[in-house]
Amino acid sequence: MVEFKPNHLVRVKREQMFAFTMLSLAAALTVLILLAIVFYVMAQGLSVISMEFLLEEPRKMGTEGGIFPAIVGTVYLVGLIILIAAPIGVGTSIYLNEYMPDGRFKSVLRFATELLAAIPSIIHGMFGFLFFVIALGDYTGGWSILSGALTGVVMILPIIIRASEEALRSVPSNLKEGSLALGTTRWYTIKKVVLPLALPGITTSVILAIGRVIGETAAFLLTIGGSLLMAASVFDGARTLALHLYLVAMETGNVQMAFGTGAVLIVLILIINFAAAALFKLLVKRFSA
């Protein structure tokens, strides 16, 4: 017979209340940290942002003038990386999911993808520096947007592969089997049934990969050259917004101008996050109807 102790109940209740308060405080702290960073950077950055800041070339190492070449560099880089990485990444995930039988080689490929994702971006940068900048320098232009982009492709591939695999896996197998039972080829089924249904997930993964590229610095620090000048082609050196922020903050110590670039970056990331969510909803509605 268990003795009924009213005090015990009170204590247990109090314990629960204390624990729940602590847990919600942890969540509140996380949100607060985010808000602190976002608002501080925006408040500091907005004071230097103007049309001139966005559309002019930097003067005196970026302590005066604008960030236009860095914007152009970022756009070039993102475009090139997605152009190369998205087809390869989606292709890989299709092969792994739809063609390849389970087995040792498949798990080796998966493990390689995971390890590639775990490699710190500075090591990607070192590799890109040796391989794309130096070894292939005659073809890539040495420190250039192209070298940076190829390095970025290696870095971003596992992210796209993993996310589109998830999207492909979410396609119900009875739809696939139904299509195959009608006598279509596997590729036809993939084109007409699997890809349209997986499209929302794949698109979101690509957009989030864009966000990752915009935020990345270490991999490009050693490969893209950091030139302040406007890039005329992908064989020229350039800098991205994130790299510009870093170089301005660390080399000139002009924190105010760095905050300006930081505010632009935060706005971009916000737009990308919203776009990913909105596009996902839109595509789901369109293709699942």
Add this chain to the structure above:
Amino acid sequence: MKFQKERNNKNNIEEAIVKVILFIMALSSIISLGLITFFVFNEGLPFMIGYGITDFIFGTTWNPTEQVYGIFPMIVGSVIVTIFAILVGAPIGIAVAVYLVEIAPPRVTKIVKPAILLLEGIPSVVIGLFGMVVIIDVIRRLARGPLADYLPAGYQTGYSILAGVLILAIMILPTIISISADSIRAVPKEYKEASLAMGSTKWQTLFKVVVPAAKSGILAAVILGVGRAIGETMAIIMVIGNSVQLPIPGWEAVFAPVRTLTGNIALEMGYAGPEHRQALFATGIILFLFIIIINSITLLLRRRGT
């Protein structure tokens, strides 16, 4: 019928071509991994062996102009900052995950979840810049004010292990939260219901049943956080001071400026001569080994989990 056959042939050829193309694409990640490993080891390993592996790893002086390359202070820097960032970040992250999955009303989840996603998306240089201005300022005031009499002058700049720990703890939060939340969500409902039916409170159920059941997933989340922390480069360079020295043992070490393995590579690669560059690649090998060990542990954990 003839037409049908031709079409079939055409389809079969297309199918075969597509399959080959996709197969080649699928090799991309293993080829990339092979190339990275080859290039980094090929450049760094001969140097490391020539210089002496123990001298390189345990040497306490790093002076490229004198051809002295000891990376022990950097290993210590990376390890200390990572351990303390985990000690700060992991409990908070796990708490947020438990809160999100089990306690938070949908209204709150709707705010917290996108906030975590956004925190993950903020570029590390932006977090670094925030740290460099706001966090460093607070620590500097502390070090130059009430603690000024106890700290050596070099420890009063604000650029310190403490700053690095705080920045890294913030940066690993999203990783730890999202992965532990997944594993908490995967705990079978029956476990919870059985515990509640026995008359335990919700908190007792969470603490004694749900979290232990999600243990291996949470551990994997923490280890992944370790990987992120040890590999982080830009934000850490901006706040940690980057001086190559072993912190003095004792509580003062909290305020010591140190350099990490990643920082060493990023700061010096730009102007390194041939031998110096090889030494930096050797630094990269050590970092690489850390990452491989960490990932093998996650792999083992997952095997045991399933």
